[in-house]
Amino acid sequence: MTKTKNISTDYLKELLESKDVKPSFQRLSVLKYIIQKKNHPSVDTIFKALSKDIPTLSKTTIYNTLNLLTQKGIVTALTIADNETRYDFGEEHHAHFQCAVCGMVFDVKVDSDFCDRDFIDGHKVDEIQVHFKGVCSNCLNKNNTFLKH
Amino acid sequence: MTKTKNISTDYLKELLESKDVKPSFQRLSVLKYIIQKKNHPSVDTIFKALSKDIPTLSKTTIYNTLNLLTQKGIVTALTIADNETRYDFGEEHHAHFQCAVCGMVFDVKVDSDFCDRDFIDGHKVDEIQVHFKGVCSNCLNKNNTFLKH
């Protein structure tokens, strides 16, 4: 099914503490989910998944957690979808592809010659996001309607 | 102030009609605004600007118009801002820079070797957006707080 390499809680704790974030159970759970499933999930996706194991979990906590982790630079907020924010844990720089049919977001590699620059046209660059949109290989194969016209 | 090169209504009409869009007064106004001011406006920005001349104008009409123009490929919807959609009229491919301080969006040029590809990792590519985020040159100069720490 989905490949979920196990991630030690100690690693997650260290990761959070190294950025001065207290490793609460909820925060560990959210971070673990993002790292394990490399799904680029939305708040709702995380909420539905974690609610099964943590029935008392609130969406507010997920919002709080993700805003905190983004602010601390532990995760990245992707503005690839027009209606909802997706979240990503990626150290190395890579681009993203979102399928217009199924909505999934995939990592794609880009030979980025410009990704390392600190300034562009006099503007100070803190972050670069490269977004591809189209139809993913899964949806192309499943539904060959797209090939017919 | 803002450089607004005048654009003939005939040009706008032809542009719309060539994509099977009836050139109503409201649609012409919205399209003209986007092409003239190149400031990648939000719905609200367009609404506030055009309301002065068209007091009966409704936000719904702007949403309708922009969705239609996007669908017809006349304008591009930018997902660079996390909360609101920005719109752009750009024929040639270019990247965008959004300032975290003032919120403005600028065009930036990128030597894009990968912008022409139709497929990436097996996914069919319809659209590419390159988003830079940081602090624009204006805000850097005005407020040297950013340089101090």
Added chain:
DNA sequence: ATCATTGCAAACACTTTGCATACGC
């Protein structure tokens, strides 16, 4: 007369805020 566009009001969806409760050291 017919059909599409407009625009008000309401509904929707995502996110943030206020505040009381619960938790951890």
Added chain:
DNA sequence: GCGTATGCAAAGTGTTTGCAATGAT
């Protein structure tokens, strides 16, 4: 016990939808 994290409810904001009125041919 004190300070912070949690989570419910409500508010806020951007966008879409239902539908009646208006406008164009």
